Amino acid sequence: MYTTSTAMLEALQEAGVDYIFANLGSDHPALVEAIAEARAVGRAVPRLITCPNEMVAMSAAHGFAQVTGRAQAVVVHVECGTQALAGAVHNAAKGRIPIFVFAGASPYTQEGELKGSRNEFIQWIQDVHDQRGIVRGYMRYDNEIRTGANVKQLVHRAMQFAHSDPKGPVYLMGAREVMEQAVEPVAIDPAHWRPIAPAALPPDGVEALAEALTTARTPLVVTSFLGRNPAAVEELTRLCRRLGIGVLESVPNYVNFPQDDLLYQGNQWNDPRQNPVLAEADVVLVIDSDVPWIPQVSRPRADARIFHIDVDPLKSQMPLWYIPALRSFRADAHTALRQLNEQLADATVGPDLVEARRSHYQRFHEARRDELTRREQPDGDVLTPEYVTACIRARVDEHTLVFNEGISNYHTIINHLRPTRPGSMFTSGGGSLGWNGGAALGGKLAAPDRTVMALTGDGSYMFSVPSSVHWMARRYGTPFLTVVYNNRGWKSPKLSTLAVHPDGHASRADDIGVSFDPPPDYAGIAAAAGGAYTAVVRRPDEVEAALDRALHAVRVEKRCAVLDMWLPHL
Incomplete structure (x- = not known):
């Protein structure tokens, strides 16, 4: 029937x-x-x-x-x-x-x-x-x-x-x-049910933004999820390179700008300090960002001219949200940036001004790069997340997809992976833990010929229901690598508490209810449920061999691999 x-x-x-x-x-x-x-x-x-x-x-x-x-x-x-x-x-x-x-x-x-x-x-x-x-x-x-x-x-x-x-x-x-x-x-003709066409900037909006970006001394773009459309990254890169505009990511969900570009100014999360690049910008263009900055600790300077482009600039599902934007536009990022690039195609911008901007941002970029490189060096027998991520980066190629749910190591993973290719790294975009395993499985179904990695904290690994994930991965032939950044507990609630009560009782307590001691056998769960290759890694000199063996299991043996990396205790 x-x-x-x-x-x-x-x-x-x-x-x-x-x-x-x-x-x-x-x-x-x-x-x-x-x-x-x-x-x-x-x-x-x-x-x-x-x-x-x-x-x-x-x-x-x-x-x-x-x-x-x-x-x-x-x-x-x-x-x-x-x-x-x-x-x-x-x-x-x-x-x-x-x-x-x-x-x-x-x-x-x-x-x-x-x-x-x-x-x-x-x-x-x-x-x-x-x-x-x-x-x-x-x-x-x-x-x-x-x-x-x-x-x-x-x-x-x-x-x-x-x-x-x-x-x-x-x-x-x-x-x-x-x-x-x-x-x-x-x-039914599916052609009658296509998505609504992307919204564009109004003509006077294009003119206002072009004027602001061409006359500013230190213009800056702040974005979070523009990279969900790789074509938008191409337009942003074109705009910024033409005018010498810096790019700062805030809580990035995608690769929004190539990190090896000298105009890339890093990414900010919950850093309890004023971002110096944001503080110096005289024009700030916020594109596709839910949290462009946290005003209590970091914000643009008081006289900065702020403009805002977003598919939902009112943030209609957020009861409390506002930024001091002079103008705010409901527009698709790719469409808006293409309009700006077309507007500026024949514009004359002083080469000295553009070069001054590039030099300004290059200094910040190179200082940041040198500091990140310094942190990637092994610290004796201590296994640091910076070193682990650097070793992973050395094994990421143009066919690799990374699903990042590092939580307290979000920042570290993005900094030390140094992604340059749009569409190669993702976060959940939300705040509920446990996305990483299922997302990696779905990503492998979508791109069966690509290497898929899930980089996760130990807390988010448990939230991901690894017994289900790895049973499904074996049944449906979707092998991927999971690296557990294991600090034996929920570090993020501890950091949140210390940010509000830095000298309180919790700061001196041995146990505040966030540790996982003794920790579960994270790798063993995957082995039992899905026949995964597993290893526990506790020393820096074990990391590279473990990664190579795990990737062999994924790429050649066509089975999942889980590496339990023991970081310093939270």
Whole structure:
């Protein structure tokens, strides 16, 4: 039979979905049957990936979308599975990641009135008043499928929202009876459901920005996620090199600017100090950034002229947000930067001014580079995150994808990887830990011929549900390398406490509830669940051989590898 579930699968196929990351339950008989029928008759439907944990499922879709730009589907079980998505939903929403989520719902009949009517006790317990409300605050679009007659239109509408800026997850739900409903096939032209066209700068905005950037003494760009579109990085690089504009990353989620360029001024996270480059800039252009600076510790100088370009400049999902921008524009970064480059193509900018800017930023760039190089030297028998990351960098090539969830080592990893290629390194874009393993798995599905690395803190490794991740990696042939930056605890909560109470009782306490002593056997979990190659590394002289052996396991033996790197205790 051609059912609502058949039509939904057909719509997902039309929308370019390759995978359904599924955690199936009692609400999905119609979907399971429709997939089985499609396989039996040879009808193309997205491939189902069995996911024993919902966080892993959505993180895998997240990583796939970051590599390809295309939303994949996640299927979960009623309100229980919806709630289990939790942190992954936050990450997708805050990271602007397109993902299609479908959840079943408890049947709405109980005496056999319709096919799919209640026949298990759990279906009374899992019937809640507002299942969609659990995730509504994070979704770009949510709806309930009430009939199969227009389910294809709902799917394509949802995908249109997911892929239109500000991009993000979408959510549909449907009860068993409606998903079992026999319907007539409906023909849909996907061309009618394309994402909304990117927004551009108004003409007077282009002129105002061009004037500010060409007349400033020390103009600076601050960005966080511009690099989600590699084409935007190309336009930014072109603009900055032409005019001698410095680039500072704030909490970078992507490679936004090549770090080997002399105009690159580093990246800032929670550093408790004034950033000197930001303090000296007389014009600051903020492009695609949720947190361009933390005003309590670092901000532009008082007379700086600030301009703002973002797909969501009002930050509509953030109750408290503002920067002192003279003008703010709702525009796509790539489109806006292309407009600026076209405007400036025939502009005359004094060569002495441009050279002065380049020299100014070159001094900062070279001083920073020399300091980072100094920190990469081994410190006796102590295994430092700087040295570990430098050794990893030596093994990263143009075919490597890095998923970075280092948390307290975010800054260190980005600094010492020194990425230069847009689209080669990602963070979750959100604040819920445990994204790294699923994301690496999804990234490997998206790019099976590339080497994938997950660099993670020990806390975020445990959050990632490695038993599920590595079972899935073995089953679906997605080997990747995980490096655990193991400081035996949650260092970030300790740093947060000391930042507020530097001389308080917690600063003198031996135990504040954040240590993992004795630590779990992180590598052993992956070996037991997925047959991964594993090693524990405690000394600098063990690092390079361990990395080479692990990468051989990933690239040649086609199995995962986990290296447990023991850093100084938190």
